[in-house]
Amino acid sequence: MEASADVAAAMEAYLLGREPNLTRVEVAQRAGVPLDLAVTLWHQLGFPHHADDDVAFTEGDVEALRLSAELVRIGVLSPESQAALVRTWGRSFARLAEWQTTLLAGLAADDGDPADGLTSLAGDVLPRVEALQAYVWRRHLASAVQHLLEDTATLTVGETQTSVCFVDIVGYTTQSRRLDGAELVAWVDAFEQDTTTLVVDRGGQVIKTIGDEVLFTVADPAAAVDVALALTARGADEEDPFPAVRAGIAHGAVVRRLGDVFGSTVNAASRLTSAARPGSVLVDAGVHEALVGDGDGDGQPAWRWRRARRIPAKGFTNLEAWRVRALET
Template sequence: MTAPSSDARYSRDELVEALGIDPEYGEKIWTAFGFARQHSDAKLFSDADVAAFRLFARGAAQVDEAAQIATARTIGQSLARLADWQADQLTEFDQNPDVTWSINDMAKALNRIQQLVWRLHLEIALEGSRSSHTDHADWNTVIGFVDVVGYTSLSRQIDHHELNDLITAFEDRISAVVTRYDGQVIKTLGDGILFANPDPASSALTALDIADLSDQPPIPRLRIGLAHGEVLARLGDVFGEPVNIAARLCGSARPGKILIDENLADAIEDDDRVRLRSIPPLSVRGYRRLRAHALSRPKP
């Protein structure tokens, strides 16, 4: 574990006192960030940290407590997952005799890079929110689901190294395709990826390129579902009927194939870069007669 900053002067309780917030509320936020409910006198926070938290606390005063807790939980869960992965990587580097830097030096460098990457992503997201959607607002977009066919069975047949290679290649290559068409990966789900793209044609081309990756080692067979409509964008995630429909279509698609809903089919029916084929209505959970189309490339 890296040492606290040399200018750290405040413990967690002293931070709460300096902010002038209710200790019980401070405990809820601390827990939502993912830290244990335990008393500690360790000096963790500097004057700069207090100033940042004070600005956050003033802004939070304009938002109801449930939303504040949800925000803290989202930040905590995202960073905890990232930190776990980074800790494994730093430990591996530290055990490598060819690496001469200490874990503390590597952590400092990683912190600097991480802040830079985050700032750039934030600027892109802020620019996008001005021209398209904002959090807690309806967003007209295409939602895509991609998952690995037979993942549970497959994961039992291969060792952890092979599984790691599979997941890494799956996430890297799918993410590259999504960003190539100016889409956004919303989240990864182990054996699945949820993405969004507000442009119907671009989302269809994304799906076609992803389908080309199916059964191309180390990536196993994939299936894809797309649905177009209004979703709720909240805390970096999306909710609504298009999300549910895309998931159902993905689950109903055959290996290497793409199913799309009627809304998306209507939006791209005149695009000569794609081929649509109607299929019989699907009976899936929540939808007794879900109308869908198979998406593919035009025949030569």
């Protein structure tokens, strides 16, 4: 137990750059930030609670608090957006850190002594991971800027016209009972990976994964339909390990905020997915109106449409729906 505590202390010192030598009161004073604001930021980031006399901080915390205060001062972090943005940072990095730590611990256990192995791996692996994370962030930032500039309406009103699609695994609960933990994780990972690859290839963006469900957006409703049909076709192929899925697509105005999307278009897509039969794709009037008459370049229709019954949904009188299928070749 004592050895584990020593390893934990050594790891903390390595990751923080030095052994903790400051209390939160001293950090706030050195950063020139009121203590209550500092505590609020740390809470929003999801950091553990510390008393005023706990020596748990370093000069790195001082610099981070000073930078946060500067972002607030120059208007990048407004009082309205600060809490939401900081919470998003905290949740995102907490999940990433938990996954990375579990991965490193597993590798260390394979090498013998988990404690010694973890320390050795941290020094060898983490600098590379840190550099890679910075690269990935900058690439995504460049992509996000490009999307923003392509849709100038977003710059002024905060809304953009896009297609929203949910893809939902059919029979997830039953399947999850048949698989052990490792098998279930591998199965869901493969579903998320294959779906993400197809979405990105068609110019879309995966917004989030919710266990057995993927939410993505793409500006072109035709691309959204193509992705959904490709995924349902794979799920219907008994020779393909890809799970059976269903999908719902809506096209209209959405509000983008902190990497997520909101609005009635998102709600419509979610409700359409719930109403879709296994292996089918339901779309709303926005998608249907945008695509009826579109063809394959030779004047031929690209899909088959069938009017579905109106779907009761909160916030809608009755949600119009069409089932879309690929043409048989």
